[in-house]
Amino acid sequence: MHPTISTDICIIGAGPVGLFAVFEAGLLKLRCHVVDALPQVGGQLSEIYPKKPIYDIPGYPEVLAGDLIQNLMRQIEPFHPTFTLGERVERFEKLEDGTFHLITADGTVIHCKTICIAGGLGSFEPRKPAIENLENYEAGKGVYYMVRDPETFRDQRIVIAGGGDSALDWTIFLANVAKEVTLVHRGTTFRGAVDSAEKVKALHDAGKVNLVLSSNVTHVHGEDALEAVTITANDSTARTLAVESFIPLFGLTPKLGPIGEWGLELEDDAVKVNTLDYSTSVPGVYAIGDINTYPGKLKLILCGFHEAALMAQGAYKHIFPDKKYVLKYTTVNGVPTL
Numbered sequence: 001m002h003p004t005i006s007t008d009i010c011i012i013g014a015g016p017v018g019l020f021a022v023f024e025a026g027l028l029k030l031r032c033h034v035v036d037a038l039p040q041v042g043g044q045l046s047e048i049y050p051k052k053p054i055y056d057i058p059g060y061p062e063v064l065a066g067d068l069i070q071n072l073m074r075q076i077e078p079f080h081p082t083f084t085l086g087e088r089v090e091r092f093e094k095l096e097d098g099t100f101h102l103i104t105a106d107g108t109v110i111h112c113k114t115i116c117i118a119g120g121l122g123s124f125e126p127r128k129p130a131i132e133n134l135e136n137y138e139a140g141k142g143v144y145y146m147v148r149d150p151e152t153f154r155d156q157r158i159v160i161a162g163g164g165d166s167a168l169d170w171t172i173f174l175a176n177v178a179k180e181v182t183l184v185h186r187g188t189t190f191r192g193a194v195d196s197a198e199k200v201k202a203l204h205d206a207g208k209v210n211l212v213l214s215s216n217v218t219h220v221h222g223e224d225a226l227e228a229v230t231i232t233a234n235d236s237t238a239r240t241l242a243v244e245s246f247i248p249l250f251g252l253t254p255k256l257g258p259i260g261e262w263g264l265e266l267e268d269d270a271v272k273v274n275t276l277d278y279s280t281s282v283p284g285v286y287a288i289g290d291i292n293t294y295p296g297k298l299k300l301i302l303c304g305f306h307e308a309a310l311m312a313q314g315a316y317k318h319i320f321p322d323k324k325y326v327l328k329y330t331t332v333n334g335v336p337t338l
């Protein structure tokens with residue numbers, strides 16, 4: 001097998017954690033190649049919520065998810081990482097000398113000394129409600145399982161369905177963008193954050209959003225594009241609402257995808273790691289960010305950043321077992337280039 005690319009660390013996943021891993025590895029002068037199944041970098045932040053503000057990144061009181069990804073890309077520029085985007089890593093082979101081959105669905109072969117899996121939720125699929133003909137209105141015709149660009153909904157009448165954080169957060173955000181927002185939830189209490197639920201109730205009391213509880217969207221209607229949805233209450237009363245867009249936000253089905261078949265020790269569909277350096281059960285293979293699990297794991301970006309720093313140390317020791325690592329502050333040493 002002839003590798004197309006050769007590198008020190010191959011990072012699977014170009015989400016925030018994978019990108020920051022390039023920085024931490026770069027400080028140790030380790031070269032990185034990053035592969036992602038999606039056509040763009042940024043993982044969940046670019047794919048699911050690029051225009052949402054994040055409030056718990058240290059040093060940023062507030063930062064848009066898309067801007068955080070842009071900043072991470074700027075931060076890793078000095079290390080000249082290379083990327084293979086739009087290709088899912090399917091296979092992994094350990095070679096006799098302890099190095100690896102990773103093979104993508106398109107046949108790209110990456111030869112690397114270590115692997116850092118930063119695959120997040122894996123290959124994720126939105127959970128779709130069981131509504132007849134829903135698929136007829138996908139692909140820009142009125143049914144959206146993610147909000148990529150809120151401007152799509154400017155001055156529209158929209159129905160959002162769901163009771164979790166995404167449904168609540170987008171209801172709050174789109175209340176200032178869309179002409180009319182209706183949130184439909186099958187229960188009476190929300191699963192999402194309490195303060196978000198309170199904000200939605202306050203918007204409802206102020207007449208800025210419609211709240212339809214104990215109900216489900218049961219039918220979709222329209223000739224070429226979506227024109228209306230039917231909302232059926234738990235007591236079977238139904239009404240039809242004219243809308244341009246319907247956004248069912250019932251979460252993502254986390255699917256580890258091929259990573260689950262590589263013989264790594266798993267727990268609850270996540271890769272088990274040692275918190276000393278976030279190594280997996282296979283020497284030379286590390287897992288950081290949302291994809292890993294260990295006692296006390298928090299699926300937060302800032303935790304993934306911490307894991308990236310320790311992973312880079314582990315990878316360095318794996319590649320150079322005889323070299324002594326000395327911690328150097330960036331304030332003292334600056335950022336070396338590769």
Ligand SMILES: Cc1cc2nc3c(=O)[nH]c(=O)nc-3n(C[C@H](O)[C@H](O)[C@H](O)COP(=O)(O)OP(=O)(O)OC[C@H]3O[C@@H](n4cnc5c(N)ncnc54)[C@H](O)[C@@H]3O)c2cc1C
Binds near residue numbers: 087302
């Ligand atoms: C609506 C929403 C709001 C959130 N708000 C916050 C917040 O305020 N603060 C916070 O800290 N966190 C928040 N999170 C969680 C945060 O987004 C995740 O913790 C973070 O994205 C994890 O980053 P990651 O790099 O580990 O994985 P991801 O961002 O999931 O990126 C993983 C990447 O790996 C790729 N991949 C997977 N398998 C393969 C494969 N086999 N081959 C190639 N590529 C592969 C995927 O395509 C994906 O792009 C939020 C999440 C959501 C959904």
